[in-house]
Amino acid sequence: MDHKxxxxxxxxxxxxxxxxxxxxxxxxxxxxxxxxxxxxxxxxDKDMCxxxxxxxxxxxxxxxxxxAGVGCAAAVIMGWLTGREPxxxxxxxxxxxxxxxxxx
Amino acid sequence: xxxxxSCCCSSNDCCVEKSLTVYDKKDKWVVDEIHTSxxxxxxxxxxxxxxxxxxxxxxxxxxxRMDYKISPGLYAVGNPDQTSPVLVSVNYxxxxxxxRKELAGLDCWILVLDTKGINVWCAAGKGTFGTNExxxxxxxxxxxxxxxxxxxxxxxxxxxxxxxxxxxKQTGFSIVYGPVRAKDIKAFLTSDFKATEDMRTVKFTLxxxxxxxxxxxxxxxxxSLIVFGILFIVNxxxxxxxxxxxxxxYTGTVVTGTVIxxxxxxYIPGRAFAWKGWLFGLLWTAGSVWLNGWFTSEFLLVAIxxxxxxxxxxAFLSMNFTGSSTYTSYSGVIKEMKTAIxxxxxSSITGILLVLINSLLA
Ligand code: SF4
Ligand code: SF4
Numbered sequence: 052m053d054h055k056x057x058x059x060x061x062x063x064x065x066x067x068x069x070x071x072x073x074x075x076x077x078x079x080x081x082x083x084x085x086x087x088x089x090x091x092x093x094x095x096d097k098d099m100c101x102x103x104x105x106x107x108x109x110x111x112x113x114x115x116x117x118x119a120g121v122g123c124a125a126a127v128i129m130g131w132l133t134g135r136e137p138x139x140x141x142x143x144x145x146x147x148x149x150x151x152x153x154x155x
Numbered sequence: 156x157x158x159x160x161s162c163c164c165s166s167n168d169c170c171v172e173k174s175l176t177v178y179d180k181k182d183k184w185v186v187d188e189i190h191t192s193x194x195x196x197x198x199x200x201x202x203x204x205x206x207x208x209x210x211x212x213x214x215x216x217x218x219x220r221m222d223y224k225i226s227p228g229l230y231a232v233g234n235p236d237q238t239s240p241v242l243v244s245v246n247y248x249x250x251x252x253x254x255r256k257e258l259a260g261l262d263c264w265i266l267v268l269d270t271k272g273i274n275v276w277c278a279a280g281k282g283t284f285g286t287n288e289x290x291x292x293x294x295x296x297x298x299x300x301x302x303x304x305x306x307x308x309x310x311x312x313x314x315x316x317x318x319x320x321x322x323x324k325q326t327g328f329s330i331v332y333g334p335v336r337a338k339d340i341k342a343f344l345t346s347d348f349k350a351t352e353d354m355r356t357v358k359f360t361l362x363x364x365x366x367x368x369x370x371x372x373x374x375x376x377x378x379s380l381i382v383f384g385i386l387f388i389v390n391x392x393x394x395x396x397x398x399x400x401x402x403x404x405y406t407g408t409v410v411t412g413t414v415i416x417x418x419x420x421x422y423i424p425g426r427a428f429a430w431k432g433w434l435f436g437l438l439w440t441a442g443s444v445w446l447n448g449w450f451t452s453e454f455l456l457v458a459i460x461x462x463x464x465x466x467x468x469x470a471f472l473s474m475n476f477t478g479s480s481t482y483t484s485y486s487g488v489i490k491e492m493k494t495a496i497x498x499x500x501x502s503s504i505t506g507i508l509l510v511l512i513n514s515l516l517a
Binding site: 053054055056057058060061062075078079080081082083099100101102103104105108109111118119120121122123124125126127128137 | 279280311312314315316317318319320332335350352355356357359420421426427428474475477478480481482483484485486487488489490491492
């Protein structure tokens with residue numbers, strides 16, 4: 052069953068004019084947001100974007116912008132309390148909060 | 156195992172040759188050494204033993220989670236040569252174990268970055284699995300002297316931290332992003348670095364969710380001890396002390412918020428995590444209140460109190476599971492929280508007051 056999160060919230064933006072069609076964004080996106088169509092990147096399903104920023108930092112011509120951040124309520128709360136950027140080491144003991152033990 | 160330990164310090168047979176990676180001689184997962192022109196590289200086993208499983212289990216339940224890391228540097232699997240592929244990984248041992256377990260029968264190099272014992276995804280988000288560390292590690296291990304090709308395989312989920320073209324510019328190494336899951340790495344390597352759509356997609360299966368719940372459950376139970384402490388003190392003055400039924404309804408709510416809702420996540424209608432947790436918290440609370448026969452005028456205060464506070468607690472606990480999920484965005488979480496937090500706070504405070512009034516003044 053597919054997971055769906057809130058609609059129309061992502062800050063993802065693609066500038067098709069700048070795109071050189073290298074396909075890197077298609078390669079890195081963990082939610083398959085992009086497809087390559089006639090040597091240009093295209094956003095297929097915007098609401099699947101989790102704002103990880105992978106496409107942005109790997110696009111060689113800066114055609115993509117997104118406000119990258121962690122989608123983690125605990126991190127946001129810690130950010131509010133400490134005044135720092137919310138990040139993955141939200142909990143004080145430096146645990147690995149994300150589900151990644153089956154991942155490379 | 157500390158980062159900077161020298162391989163010689165604790166034993167007599169001091170290494171003559173420079174080792175590219177410091178390690179503890181007692182580590183069973185190191186099976187051999189390869190001598191390259193740039194020093195010794197450790198060959199690691201592709202089998203996990205009982206100790207590895209036990210350690211992984213401890214990590215899952217939040218025991219000694221801090222220090223589960225290995226030394227950064229270059230490692231080998233099988234008998235790699237100059238043409239063998241180079242996989243990049245992190246020094247979080249659970250991730251490293253998951254990777255080496257999948258490499259049986261292959262010959263390859265593993266370049267382990269220093270991510271301070273943090274997994275790929277979190278480290279990429281923080282930038283410790285990043286362009287600078289990768290460039291630094293490539294230079295430090297003199298990788299270009301060890302392999303003749305110019306290609307690195309990175310975990311796809313490390314992409315948020317690494318700018319592939321930047322690494323190429325600085326080191327000459329080009330980057331291919333491998334599959335998301337370690338179990339696909341063999342298929343990826345043997346199919347000429349081609350990843351299928353499926354290999355590139357992050358999932359969040361029932362099993363994935365289930366194995367993540369203990370951490371949140373244990374954390375919630377630890378915090379609940381404070382609640383139990385307070386209730387114990389309240390009981391000293393209470394006209395109607397809290398009893399077993401209250402304990403069960405509360406504990407059930409914690410389990411609903413940290414285990415039931417996360418596990419059933421995609422099957423619960425709606426999108427916001429807090430909403431899903433609230434809904435199931437309400438079902439549980441209403442059901443329990445009814446079973447306890449509290450829907451009567453005598454118990455009305457406590458019934459309403461619990462219906463206000465417990466679903467909110469479940470909502471809050473479930474909302475925290477956004478951090479464990481693999482698909483929530485920052486903007487989405489902020490939007491959810493802006494609505495949920497005030498409602499949760501208001502509802503909880505009112506509920507707590509009602510329950511306390513009922514107990515103290517009945
Ligand atoms: S990474 Fe950038 S240039 Fe390459 S296809 Fe995507 S948008 Fe276009
Ligand atoms: S930010 Fe991440 S999830 Fe969103 S489109 Fe880019 S790579 Fe995909």
